[in-house]
Amino acid sequence: MEPKVIFPLLKRIIPVAAIILIVIWLYQVYGALDYTIKNLPEFFRLVLEHFFLVIVSMATAGSVGVGLGIIMTRKGFDRFGSAIMVLVNIWQSIPSLGVIALAYGFLPLLGLSGIGVVPALIALFFHAVAPIVRNTYAGIQSVSKDVIEAATGMGMTPNQILFRIEIPNALPVIMGGIRTATAIIVGSAPLACLIGGGGLGFWIFTGIALMDMGILMAGAVPVALIAMFFDTLLARLERIVVSAGIQTEEYQAA
Amino acid sequence: MGTMLSLQEVTKIYPGAEHIKAVDSLSFDLEEGEICTMVGPSGCGKTTAMKMVNRLIPITSGKILIDGQNISRLDTIELRRSIGYVIQNIGLFPNMTIGENIATIPKLKGWDHDQIAEKVEGLLEIINLPPSEYIDRYPKELSGGQQQRIGVARAMAADPPIMLMDEPFGAIDPINREHLQDEFLKIQEKVNKTIVFVTHDIDEAIKMGDKICLLKDGKLVQFASPEELLTEPANEFVRDFVGGDRTLKRLNLLKVKAAMCPDPPVIMKDESPEKAKSMLNELKADHLIVVDNEKRLMGYVDQEALTKKADEVGDIMRSTDAFLPASSSLKDGLSEIFTHDVGYIIVVDEDKKVLGVLREDGIKEILRK
Structure with a gap:
């Protein structure tokens, strides 16, 4: 094979191989594998719960965030755009643990339970929606005014411009927001167990409480793998949905 | 319309x-x-x-x-x-x-x-x-x-x-x-x-x-x-x-067409050099434009060229690139006249048929209007 082919391949294989080796090593060295095998049914339950937390909060944050971001760019609403963006940016600066704690403390004031899966989902949703709103808004705003003027002058309706021009051209930025949000959710999901939301966080915090690295790693390693899984998935998705006309070379290499 | x-x-x-x-x-x-x-x-x-x-x-x-x-x-x-x-x-x-x-x-x-x-x-x-x-x-x-x-x-x-x-x-x-x-x-x-x-x-x-x-x-x-x-x-x-x-x-x-002077002195390529000489004298011209029987531009002859012996003017004519299409602008026309340092430029159509000649005074006249 030509070096031109080998180098990019190596660039992709080396990090993946390194990660796999580290995972195996972590698993072995602390006895996490043994613990997982002994508690296989619980392991599967926690993984499922974890996926549930991530997917449900992603789906809701994604649809609400993209929707809100689009509305903010529409005529009549656009004047609120920058004000909402300020709120969104402040909101995003609150750390994950803070959001979980806020949900725990705030929901009972509304007469809702602060404990369980729903409060956890609500917390994750609110935490993840910010970057999606921000990127959708910024992405659509950044579509060239010339392109919009040409489309308008040619006789496209506002909806046609939105769906055929604005969203497709804003997609790399929107997808960037979704990937950021996913990283936040995957990273925060282990905290859900603190308010009874379940998930692999349970083993992590149990491990910390018992000072047992095996249990901790049995929870932490799958969490890291799930994070990588979602990021890869979204990167792949991005390459499919983003038009080749606006993909940069970096993208195509991703 | x-x-x-x-x-x-x-x-x-x-x-x-x-x-x-x-x-x-x-x-x-x-x-x-x-x-x-x-x-x-x-x-x-x-x-x-x-x-x-x-x-x-x-x-x-x-x-x-x-x-x-x-x-x-x-x-x-x-x-x-x-x-x-x-x-x-x-x-x-x-x-x-x-x-x-x-x-x-x-x-x-x-x-x-x-x-x-x-x-x-x-x-x-x-x-x-x-x-x-x-x-x-x-x-x-x-x-x-x-x-x-x-x-x-x-x-x-x-x-x-x-x-x-x-x-x-x-x-x-x-x-x-x-x-x-x-x-x-x-x-x-x-x-x-x-x-x-x-x-x-x-x-x-x-x-x-x-x-x-x-x-x-x-x-x-x-x-x-x-x-x-x-x-x-x-x-x-x-x-x-x-x-x-x-x-x-x-x-x-x-356009060149507007300022050109039609009916330039032309001679068919199969005419005799004697005929060309007499035409030159008659018209008091320096050159004759040589064309084929479709009136397409072939070249030109002047007194000097006619001193050579030949049966037809086609054999002794000189080639020229001092011509341009009638649809060209007068600016191009004037530029050609200066470039070739000739008194006139031959104006042709797309088939290279001779339509007329463009002279400096023709351009001056139309600009005076």
Whole structure:
């Protein structure tokens, strides 16, 4: 094979191989594998719960965030755009643990339970929606005014411009927001167990409480793998949905 | 050929600037197939006036008729789809291929697939970008000049009778701009659109326009053909705007055909040198143009050439490249005369048939008019 082919391949294989080796090593060295095998049914339950937390909060944050971001760019609403963006940016600066704690403390004031899966989902949703709103808004705003003027002058309706021009051209930025949000959710999901939301966080915090690295790693390693899984998935998705006309070379290499 | 576009007392006052009329009672008519270049200093209202035609800017008072129909009674979207629109910064859709860009309006109009494909390929041929090579490429892969040609093709895709062009070649470098202008005029000969063409460049306005609409502070200063604008400027402002080199600009505008002198001294190539000699003496000329029996230019003979022995003038004639097509500008004609340092240039048609000769005094005479 030509070096031109080998180098990019190596660039992709080396990090993946390194990660796999580290995972195996972590698993072995602390006895996490043994613990997982002994508690296989619980392991599967926690993984499922974890996926549930991530997917449900992603789906809701994604649809609400993209929707809100689009509305903010529409005529009549656009004047609120920058004000909402300020709120969104402040909101995003609150750390994950803070959001979980806020949900725990705030929901009972509304007469809702602060404990369980729903409060956890609500917390994750609110935490993840910010970057999606921000990127959708910024992405659509950044579509060239010339392109919009040409489309308008040619006789496209506002909806046609939105769906055929604005969203497709804003997609790399929107997808960037979704990937950021996913990283936040995957990273925060282990905290859900603190308010009874379940998930692999349970083993992590149990491990910390018992000072047992095996249990901790049995929870932490799958969490890291799930994070990588979602990021890869979204990167792949991005390459499919983003038009080749606006993909940069970096993208195509991703 | 009826009136295609008619502006009647069109006025625009922007909200918040009530004391300024951005466009002030502008009226003019355009015949089908005419290009009207709108020109004037920046802020004169030329772009505003143009954008009122497709209602990108709402009209304050007055009316605009397209083919006799008041545009304010038409559906905005339908109106815009029946008007081609080209802007300075092109505005191709980066997420779509060249083919998809051009097909945009036909698709929205619900043309069937084959009809669209045929149209897109036809337009790419017209703008000299081979369909097989360009149809699936994306705008970012093309040069500015190529992109602007796609912009023009996209605007023409749904066969609009009218096109609006807002400084379409303004962002292109001078060499390519000239090339695009020539190319566009050739396309226009085939498609015969009624075009409103905004430019800030008086030379472009003169070159591209059948009519020039010169605006100042929203008011029409002069609406005339380029020749009229150059020879009879309405006032001092027009004179200044057109520039001190009005006469030279006319050289660009006028064609060789208008200034040439027909019936030049010609001789068939199979005539005898004796005949040529006697013709030269009779006409008191220095040269005779040698043609074949189709009247196509072969060369020339002069006294010196005729000293050689031959049966036919065709055998002793000299070749010449001091000729040019009748459709060339007088500027090119004059330039040829100076380049070859000859008294006249032979004027030919596309088949190289001799039509006449262009002399310096012919050019002087027509410029004096």
